[in-house]
Amino acid sequence: MKQFAVIGLGRFGASVATTLCGLGHQVLGIDESEARIQAMVDRLTHVVQADATDEDALRSLGLRNFDAVIVAIGHDLEASTLITLMLKDMGVREVVAKASSDLHGKVLEKIGADRVVYPERDMGVKLAHSLLSPRILDYIELDPNYSIVEMAASGELVGKSLRELNLRARLGINVLAFRRGEAVNVSPGGDDVVQEGDVLVVLGSNDAIGRLERLRG
Amino acid sequence: MKQFAVIGLGRFGASVATTLCGLGHQVLGIDESEARIQAMVDRLTHVVQADATDEDALRSLGLRNFDAVIVAIGHDLEASTLITLMLKDMGVREVVAKASSDLHGKVLEKIGADRVVYPERDMGVKLAHSLLSPRILDYIELDPNYSIVEMAASGELVGKSLRELNLRARLGINVLAFRRGEAVNVSPGGDDVVQEGDVLVVLGSNDAIGRLERLRG
Ligand SMILES: Nc1ncnc2c1ncn2[C@@H]1O[C@H](COP(=O)(O)OP(=O)(O)OP(=O)(O)O)[C@@H](O)[C@H]1O
């Protein structure tokens, strides 16, 4: 069991804190707002109402021995950077801070944040891609040229077996798995026939994946 | 080339809008704040300053023929839901709205949003998982039991060939690809030796992936 502290229990901070707690770890939540504290009091191990820019208050929490401290303050850049700086000075092993802009992120890195995250920016990029390729449900970018994608099957792909489709020879695409309803087949064979609504998990070059996307009509 | 409109150019909305624009599509940005409009004027196809809850103003933008309209307003739930409702009434084909809480999301679904996204919540969950499994860089959940993960190699894995490691027979884990520096090898063979800092992309049950995580010390 690990120990985490989350400073700033807004939408993002609360999500990090409740997820860690739900997975069985100890989580201390800190926020200056009474309302946010009340909202989280039954969902975290401990909660404390405090202005985390107050050094005495921060020191009194004994955060030094925690596995990681997350600073999830977006609008008050001064508070976010001041708190991050004090935490590193106090010897906290890992400080993860959320940034609201590239500039904010650069400052956080310079003053010693171990990791900087950009939740809104990253999800914005992901939504934009999913609007352009609505059938791509999820993806891992292996490098600039290769990806693994989860793709809903339709059009020309439906009703054919993997052997007939011959995606490896035609496009250089490897079918890793496919899902039908709740069941996943992690070693698909040539005789498996693709049906409408199946989800294919494929590995290939981004060009080949683009061609596969167009195949489906 | 597609046409999108983004209402609310905060951190998330601006990220969606600039990503779509950067990929060569037309993007109309709308915000009631002069400062946000000024910040975006050179980065989007068009920008308009308007209070989107004003029905006449919204109708005058001719959004009906856009491929999708994104409503990215988080703090003013009433504005977000009112705007979403008006857009569907006007016949906009696809309305994607951001929600700040489960309750907000339920209301948006009920009034006809085609898709509801929870950027802060989802990124909070992802950060929590990455704090608990720091070597897992990215993952696709295939179903509750199987995943594809990108994992940094270390410990017992280093210095051995894939044949020696024999991960398929020992753990039922399929090594799909591995990355060393910038280069990705999408068809790894038995003779490939794992080095410190390599990233393995593997497919297996979540239990087996957990055992592999522990192997590395
Ligand atoms: N100095 C501080 N000490 C403690 N808590 C603080 C401090 N400053 C801000 N907070 C709290 O941090 C939380 C998040 O802050 P803020 O609203 O700036 O971020 P945000 O990026 O909009 O959050 P999110 O997008 O996660 O909802 C709020 O609940 C706020 O009360």
Ligand SMILES: Nc1ncnc2c1ncn2[C@@H]1O[C@H](COP(=O)(O)OP(=O)(O)OP(=O)(O)O)[C@@H](O)[C@H]1O
């Ligand atoms: N009625 C409205 N019409 C047009 N724009 C609006 C309206 N209400 C809010 N906005 C704009 O929407 C943007 C985002 O709003 P808000 O701050 O509520 O969301 P947020 O969830 O904190 O944003 P983010 O996390 O993306 O920064 C702001 O730039 C704001 O000016």
